[in-house]
Amino acid sequence: MICSPSFLSCDFTKLESEIKSIDHAKWLHFDVMDGIFVENTTYDEEMVKDIKSISSQFFDVHLMIIEPKKHVDKYINAGADLITFHLEATEEPLELIKKIKKSNVKAGISIKPQTPVESLDFLLPYLDLILIMSVEPGKGGQKFIEDSLTKINYLFRKKQLNNYKFLIEVDGGINLETAKRVRELGCDVIVVGSFLFNSSNRNQLIEELENV
Numbered sequence: 001m002i003c004s005p006s007f008l009s010c011d012f013t014k015l016e017s018e019i020k021s022i023d024h025a026k027w028l029h030f031d032v033m034d035g036i037f038v039e040n041t042t043y044d045e046e047m048v049k050d051i052k053s054i055s056s057q058f059f060d061v062h063l064m065i066i067e068p069k070k071h072v073d074k075y076i077n078a079g080a081d082l083i084t085f086h087l088e089a090t091e092e093p094l095e096l097i098k099k100i101k102k103s104n105v106k107a108g109i110s111i112k113p114q115t116p117v118e119s120l121d122f123l124l125p126y127l128d129l130i131l132i133m134s135v136e137p138g139k140g141g142q143k144f145i146e147d148s149l150t151k152i153n154y155l156f157r158k159k160q161l162n163n164y165k166f167l168i169e170v171d172g173g174i175n176l177e178t179a180k181r182v183r184e185l186g187c188d189v190i191v192v193g194s195f196l197f198n199s200s201n202r203n204q205l206i207e208e209l210e211n212v
């Protein structure tokens with residue numbers, strides 16, 4: 001699996017060394033929160049630009065914001081490689097997917113724990129990635145929600161049946177135990193925040209997670 005570290009739980013007083021401490025990860029997960037779609041506010045496209053100068057990783061940008069259509073261009077121009085927005089935040093997901101892909105950026109969509117996975121069916125042929133939230137979006141350090149497992153399995157079967165190309169990413173409460181369980185059901189990418197940033201040997205843990 002691919003490990004996409006979320007630095008939401010890192011020590012922001014030493015951001016550069018924190019990012020360097022996870023440089024074995026091929027991806028880097030940005031948790032953008034606007035304080036409206038979710039209660040918390042984190043960072044915006046400026047953070048993407050700043051970190052672009054110290055990292056050559058694949059930038060996996062998770063937009064937990066309302067009106068994503070209004071903001072995607074800023075993240076495209078800031079250097080995002082993948083932009084994931086929430087199905088619950090837009091009335092026209094297909095249009096937004098096409099807009100992102102037209103700029104040669106990968107397009108992903110995310111659903112919150114209480115959103116049925118079947119609501120994504122009409123978008124599956126167009127997506128590069130689906131992000132299953134295994135915690136309520138808004139903060140790190142929460143417990144993995146077991147129901148996410150059925151969503152992963154549903155998407156994996158759809159993918160096999162129809163030969164769809166999308167990656168399945170899971171985000172929230174990931175540790176060595178939950179990483180193994182999601183991999184067994186067909187997950188391709190895991191977002192890991194607090195489990196990684198609470199540990200001292202992060203690059204070694206990244207390798208363990210990727211090979212769980």
Ligand code: DX5
Pocket residue numbers: 006008009029031062064135136137138139140141142171172173174191192193194195
């Ligand atoms: C939550 C974010 C997640 C979170 C993961 O809203 O989308 O990426 O930071 O953190 P952990 O791994 O601590 O659950």
Ligand code: ZN
Pocket residue numbers: 006029030031062171191
């Ligand atoms: Zn996230």
